[in-house]
Amino acid sequence: MNHIRKAFGDLEVIRDISLKVDKGEVLSIIGPSGSGKSTMLRCATMLETIDSGEICYLGERVAWAEPGGEKVYPKGDKLRQVCSCFGLVFQNFNLFPHYSVLKNITDPMVHNQKRPKSEAVQEAMDLLARMGLEDKAGSYPCQLSGGQSQRVAIARALALNPKILFFDEPTSALDPELTGEVLKVIRSLADLHIAMVIVTHEMNFAKGISDHVIFMDKGVVEVEGTPEEVFEADHERMQSFLGRLEH
Amino acid sequence: MSFQVIMTQLLSGLGRSIEIFLLTLLFSLPLGLLVAFGRMSRNRVVRGLVWVYISIMRGTPLMLQLLAVYFGPFYIAGMKLGSMWRFTAIIIAFSVNYAAYFAEIYRSGIESMPPGQYEAARILGYSKTSTFFRIIFPQVVKRILPSVTNEVITLVKDTSLAFSLAYAEMFTIAKQIAAKETSFMPFLAAALFYYIFNAIVAFGMERIEKAMDYYT
Numbered sequence: 001m002n003h004i005r006k007a008f009g010d011l012e013v014i015r016d017i018s019l020k021v022d023k024g025e026v027l028s029i030i031g032p033s034g035s036g037k038s039t040m041l042r043c044a045t046m047l048e049t050i051d052s053g054e055i056c057y058l059g060e061r062v063a064w065a066e067p068g069g070e071k072v073y074p075k076g077d078k079l080r081q082v083c084s085c086f087g088l089v090f091q092n093f094n095l096f097p098h099y100s101v102l103k104n105i106t107d108p109m110v111h112n113q114k115r116p117k118s119e120a121v122q123e124a125m126d127l128l129a130r131m132g133l134e135d136k137a138g139s140y141p142c143q144l145s146g147g148q149s150q151r152v153a154i155a156r157a158l159a160l161n162p163k164i165l166f167f168d169e170p171t172s173a174l175d176p177e178l179t180g181e182v183l184k185v186i187r188s189l190a191d192l193h194i195a196m197v198i199v200t201h202e203m204n205f206a207k208g209i210s211d212h213v214i215f216m217d218k219g220v221v222e223v224e225g226t227p228e229e230v231f232e233a234d235h236e237r238m239q240s241f242l243g244r245l246e247h
Numbered sequence: 248m249s250f251q252v253i254m255t256q257l258l259s260g261l262g263r264s265i266e267i268f269l270l271t272l273l274f275s276l277p278l279g280l281l282v283a284f285g286r287m288s289r290n291r292v293v294r295g296l297v298w299v300y301i302s303i304m305r306g307t308p309l310m311l312q313l314l315a316v317y318f319g320p321f322y323i324a325g326m327k328l329g330s331m332w333r334f335t336a337i338i339i340a341f342s343v344n345y346a347a348y349f350a351e352i353y354r355s356g357i358e359s360m361p362p363g364q365y366e367a368a369r370i371l372g373y374s375k376t377s378t379f380f381r382i383i384f385p386q387v388v389k390r391i392l393p394s395v396t397n398e399v400i401t402l403v404k405d406t407s408l409a410f411s412l413a414y415a416e417m418f419t420i421a422k423q424i425a426a427k428e429t430s431f432m433p434f435l436a437a438a439l440f441y442y443i444f445n446a447i448v449a450f451g452m453e454r455i456e457k458a459m460d461y462y463t
Contacts, residue, residue: 047366080372094367097462098385112372140462
């Protein structure tokens with residue numbers, strides 16, 4: 001993403017941010033609430049439109065804002081083609097409540113990627129097994145705990161073989177116990193060398209898993225670099241933010 | 248008039264009431280969905296026109312609407328329509344009226360859906376149509392079922408309004424027999440039939456609600 005600007009009415013949430021994620025790279029985004037972290041993810045996944053700048057996937061420019069202000073975004077089949085490059089795990093899971101756990105995972109594979117049902121079911125069961133949830137395949141989201149729901153959401157996103165996975169505060173809605181199980185799963189994905197962008201408040205997790213970290217505040221990137229560089233950086237705002245968290 | 252004759256006449260009237268009921272549902276349920284889309288359209292003209300339509304349908308008595316539809320073609324365009332027109336007019340008026348009520352119910356259900364469902368569907372690659380029919384609509388149906396049940400039960404009783412067009416559904420027949428026999432009994436019998444008709448409908452709706460109860 002290059003030189004992204006995004007405002008909601010008068011409020012400029014993202015002032016000028018450029019981001020790049022390479023294959024297999026893990027990027028963590030940390031920062032105080034309101035800094036624009038979630039908005040960055042939503043712009044990257046085209047849930048929000050950018051006011052200026054451009055978004056490129058796999059070297060191809062897919063969405064941009066013309067100098068005159070006109071926003072150019074893909075539609076229809078092209079949009080779906082671009083969306084197939086990435087997946088998004090939401091803070092509040094957004095599972096489909098009327099589908100079983102298994103169908104939540106297989107339906108996008110069968111209906112959108114046109115894969116044969118038997119293959120989809122097999123892959124879904126493999127994913128669930130990796131998450132430790134094979135016995136929940138027939139359950140419904142309303143019967144799952146938060147940690148289980150989030151793991152199903154991750155499986156659902158993974159099932160479509162995205163090139164990059166976005167995580168929008170995946171554990172913020174979970175208690176410390178459930179947070180652990182989800183972080184464990186995300187860590188195992190890093191071992192698979194899938195590119196990931198994680199917005200999180202779990203500092204130790206971010207430190208341990210990332211190749212790259214950025215600290216955002218008030219719509220700009222204040223500090224960026226390797227985890228060591230960032231967490232040790234002599235930046236007053238960031239240190240006070242981190243200090244406040246580590247009580 | 249023997250008891251048996253009275254009963255057979257009432258039952259044939261009931262049959263026609265049921266006909267009106269079923270055909271009205273058959274047409275107004277899909278039509279209501281279209282109207283709901285119109286009500287939520289991005290086009291201001293469409294939205295405005297649909298709003299006016301819903302407002303008139305819900306704001307004027309169904310009986311008047313029945314008369315308007317039935318006599319309209321003659322007084323407006325001088326058309327004289329055949330014997331089938333009475334029944335057709337009834338179905339048109341009922342369907343168009345109930346579609347307005349269903350449209351508002353659909354709209355309330357659709358607007359109560361969390362945007363997260365649309366967002367997840369979009370990123371998972373569902374088209375707009377697929378998102379609506381596979382993800383959104385099934386959930387909307389479950390949510391609006393109690394309101395729909397209300398309307399359906401009202402419809403059972405509203406079928407008696409066809410009386411205003413001298414259509415021989417059950418209430419009309421009951422009135423005729425009561426006048427002829429100077430007895431209140433046909434009304435009681437009709438009331439009983441309506442009650443049983445409604446009980447069956449309510450039972451059916453409850454079964455549907457239970458079937459959708461596999462998730463919260």
